[in-house]
Amino acid sequence: MSNHLILSGIHKPTKISPLTRAIQLTLTCLATQATFAADSDSHSVNTLQTITLQAEGNWLENANAEKVQKHAGARTIIDRKRLDEVAATSIKDALKQVPGVQVQENNGTGGSDVSLNIGVRGLTSRLSPRSTVLLDGVPLSFAPYGQPQLSLAPVSLGNIESIDVVRGAGSVRFGPQNVGGIINFATRAIPKDFAGNVSLTTEYASGTDQTKLSPSLFMGGTLDNGLGLALLYSGTKGNAYREANNQIDIDDVMLKTAYQITDADAVALNLHHYEGRGEMPEGLTAKQYAENPYQSNQSQSYFAGRRSDVSLRYTHQDERNNFELLTYYIDSFRTSNLGTNQQRQDGTPFKRLDNAPRDYSVFAIEPRFSRAYSIGNTQSEVTIGYRYMDEDSTEFAGRTDYAIDAQPGKFIARTSSKGGTKAHAFYIDNRFDLGNWVITPGVRFESIDTHNNFSAYKSGNLLNTVNPSIQSDEWLPSLAIMYKATDNWNIFANAGVSFGPQQYNQLATTNSKTGIAISTLDGLSPEKSNNYEIGTKYLGNGLNAELTAFYLDFNKELILERDALQNGYWTDLGATSHKGVELGLAYDFAYLADALEGLKIYSNYTFTKAVAEAGNFKDKDLPFYSRHTANVGLGYKVNQWTVNADMFAQSKQHSPGNQESGIYQIIESLDGKYGDIPGYSTFAVRTAYDFGEQYYGLKIAGGIKNVFDKQYFTRSTDSTGGKYVGQPRTFYLQTSFDF
Structure with a gap:
């Protein structure tokens, strides 16, 4: 298999990696073994004829604990039952239950309630750029190739059945x-x-007099003719715990339809619309934070966006074949006003307002075919898939100055761009069941053509335009192996190559001195990482446990830095490594003794060491991740009562500053942007009562998050950077009933 990258019209061949050669050798050996078995053991073939084979196909569909157990890699599912039990009132709360996932508090330009900041295994968490995030298999990002950030995360907890990581x-x-x-x-x-079900969660942040409401509605069913319909709604209204973090207004609605054409054929159509707005408080200096960590002076800053998408899925499944055709269209818009304090040359203070409206559209079609088959004494499943994706992007950045307490004037253009991507992805994998062994080699091929026509302006007048484009062809091999030690216990290992193409804003920028538009193709390149795992899982007898060791070898990682004028620019951080151990555990004590029925424990712990392998910060921790994170919860149910107690903890993080400075800053800077971030732990409790079917399934629950009102913070280094206080003690009340 070849591996090459075309950059600025130059073809750069790359040698075949050892991982690729290993997978080629594995495929050859397996094919030889299967042929030998078929020729030498005809009795086995006759025996296997009585075995019913069925292709699994899309293993994200109807995910559950059993599917997780069979997956030859680290994987966790948080289902709705678990979400109802723990003190989770948001997507961020729910993801803290997953080993290896770190959730960053709202901060900076990702500081509104419509954004999502999650990092996995020490990867950057700001706007969640390095994970493929999906809603029913459809990408959540504005543009998966050119703009993968989740400054608008169009997903709400009330509409979710499960979270599969x-x-x-x-x-x-x-x-x-x-x-x-x-x-x-x-x-x-x-x-x-x-x-049908309707529910309402009310949150009250202690000491701030801020209240937030989260209503949700679900109703649906299937008609006698096989047509299924469901309406889902989830929203958030009100104010968060910071000043100028108010006027939160989120509506997330979905109409789901499904029709069973025949016993083997079905079609589903989903219509989804999300609209959200929220104010963004600014980061505080060290002095401001000491005076009042909840204050804000930027009432003009907000983030708003909307997304409309439609997806159509056709499936065919018979005894051995599974075919799926998924197509979707996404239309997204986002805008933001960002107010910052500035100072003129004569020392006179003034406020500046930046505006950044952006439009994106995505069309994709994804056919996938799986077939179960047997050769000799092997049972196998081969899957072949393809995806075509077409993205379009229009971005604008404007700026205006305005007096304190005055409304802004007209925005003057600073930059504008029109970008696009056409991408083809092909993949094939084959699962071989060889007795107690399950071996799955596979390979993905990405062919991507991205361009961005980028213009720079001065005082609203066009300076120049650049038209960078990049064409990338990447082979991404993978090999997963699982050994079924017992019916309940599996051991697994896997290796694979992951890839992140250059984004639209990584193709061009402005020169910080002259302001003219420049291409960055000569300085940046797509990201690739070799990923390795080895671990074990146990499911049965009331115990669900997973232990995984991981290693990510990032050959080139890109990072968003800030210059002296706080203008953002992408630079090559160089090689990084991410290694660690993840542990997930849940146990039902009823399997230990009848007297303990209703008592459950669930926990996770992750150790991560993510460091730079090159550059001025070599061997230093990467920014904004914790080496240690842990979550422990205890639940007890007796009759209609349920009581839960949860603890979450994370160790310190770093905000070391610009690596090009050569100074790894651990002491807090006056502006609050840089320096170490202390670790912390918080506790939460929840009590619920289920009135039962005679009262229409009425349930009432009350809880407290951050019971001991632990004050903690994070930092931001972007244009609205500084210190951001975490969530204080928060009381919440949840009510729901069925109809």
Whole structure:
């Protein structure tokens, strides 16, 4: 297999990696073994004829604990039952239950309630750029290739049935940003019989007099003719715990339809619309934070966006074949006003307002075919898939000055761009069941053509335009091996290559001195990482446990830095390594003794060491991740009562500053942007009562997050950087009933 990259019209061949050669050799050996078995053991063939084979196909579909157990890689599912039990009132709360996932508090330009900041295994968490994040298999990002950030995360907890986090052995099926794994949010399924549910969560932040409401509605069913319909709604209204973090207004609605054409054929159509707005408080200086960590002076700053998408899925499944055709169209818009304090040359203070409206559209079509077959004494499944994706991007950046307490004037253009991507992805994998062994080699091929016509302006007048483009062809091999030690215990290992193409804003920027538009193709390149895992899983007898050791070898990682004028620019951080251990555990004590029925424990712990392997910060920790994170929860159910207690903890993080300075800053800077971030732990409790069917399934729950009102913070280094206080003690009340 060849591996090459075309950059600025220059063809650069790359040698075949040892991992690629290993997979080629494995495929050859397996094919030889299968042929030998077929020729030498005809009795085995006759025996296997009585075995019913069925292709699994899309292993993200209807994910559950059993599917996780069979997956030859680190994977965790948080289902709705678990979400209802723990003190989770948001997607961010829910993801803290997953080993290896770190959730950053709202901060900087990702500081609104419509954004999502998650990092996996020490990868950057700001706007979640290095994981493939999906909603029912459809990408959540504005543009998966050119703009993968989740400054607008169009997903709400009330509509979610389960959260499936695949941290290993998924890069062949899904991409392109998959070094941080795959996160799939599965929405609530259409019920067979008519059912409905309405709920409301009310949160009150202690000491701030801020209240936030999160209503949700679900209703649906299947008609006698096989047509299924469901309406889902989830929203958030009100104010968060910071000043100028108010006027949160989020509406997330979905219409799901499904029709069973025949016993083997089905079609599903989903219509989804998300609209959200939230204010963004600024970061505080060290002095401001000491005076009042909840204050804000930037009432003009907000983030808003909308997304409309439609997806159509056709499936055919018979005894041995599984075919799926998924096509979707996404239309997204986002805008933001960002106010910052500035100073003129004579020392006179003034406020500046930046505006950044952006439009994106994505069309994709994804056919996938799987077939189960047997050769000799092997049972196998081969899957072949393809995806074509077409993206379009229009971005604008404007700026205006305005007096304090005055409304802004007209925005003067600073930059504008029109970008696009056409991408083809092909993949094939084959699962071989060889007795107790399951071996799955595979390869993904990405062919990507991206361009960005980027213009720079001065005082609203065009300076110049550059037209960078890049064409990338990448082979991404993978090999996963699982040994079934017992019916309950598996051991697995896998290796794969992950890939992140250059984004639109990584193709061009402005010169910080002259302001003219320049191409960055000569200085930046796509990202690649070799990922390795070895681990074990146990499921049964009340115990669900997973232990995984991981290693990510990033050959070139890109990082967003800031110059002296706080203008952002992308630079090559160089090689980085991410290694660590993840542990997930859940146990039902009823299997130990009848007297302990209703008592459960669930926990996770992750050790991560993510360091730079090159540059001025070589051997130093990467910014904004914790080496240690842990979550421990205890639940007890007796009759209609349920009580839960949860603890979350993370160790310190670093905000070391610009690596080009050569100074790894651990002491807090006056502006609050740089310096170490202390670790912390928080506790939460929740009590619920289920009134039962005679009261229409009425449930009432109350809880407290951050029971001991632990004050903690994070930092931001972007244009609105500084210190950001974490969530204070928060009381919440949840009510729901069925109809």
